[in-house]
Amino acid sequence: MSTLDVRLYVVTDPALTPEDRLVEMCVAAVEGGATVVQLRNKQAGDDELLRQALRLRTALREYGVTLVVNDRLDVARQAGAGVHVGVSDATPARARDALGAQAVVGWSVESPEHLASDQTAACSYVAASPVWSTPTKADTAHPLGPPGVAALRQATGLPLVGIGGINTPERAAEVIAAGADGVAVVSGVFGVGDPRAAAASLRAAVDETLRARAGAQTPAAG
Ligand SMILES: Cc1ncc(COP(=O)(O)OP(=O)(O)O)c(N)n1
């Protein structure tokens, strides 16, 4: 199975991506360079969320990006999407059982201890939660900062994204330089006027830092 491309992972928020603009804004983010889209709407009922997930799936199919639903296993399964779970949700193992071997299952990790758990065997990727504090989500663990991301990198070979407060290309570059494979972003893409341009700037910073990191790891010839 090929490695999941998590370079720019955008996460929706009903306050920033209202239903009548949800698809248009996600398509713009993908055209700017997003590789994963997560539908996150804590208030929506299952029927409403499923309707949104199906609309997104249809619109995103031609772009070949990954669609993930936050928290709700049943909606994810019915939409043919992946799922993201946190420490207070269903476990990754339960999500894997519900969605099957091919599905994308993501897990929030708040410390290297989480990565010592056998739950990681069920994960397609993990998210460093949070890198910086953010007004977008108040109920997070203590921020890890880039050093915390580096500690998680040492503890896992799974695709690793940082999330929380990554709202500038400079911050995105810091997270990648610390060892993450990608950045997960809400307000830095959907809270600005032009999601396509914001996604393109963040993606450029991610790609440039990944290239610099790869160059630094390759021994010079001679
Ligand atoms: C990519 C990504 N990382 C972390 C989270 C947060 O998940 P969780 O801790 O379960 O919190 P809620 O999003 O459910 O409020 C996420 N959704 N996506």
Ligand SMILES: Cc1nc(C(=O)O)sc1CCOP(=O)(O)O
């Ligand atoms: C959905 C989410 N999860 C987080 C975590 O730490 O687990 S932080 C977060 C919101 C991130 O929003 P922004 O990019 O606007 O800072």
Ligand SMILES: [Mg+2]
């Ligand atoms: Mg959750």
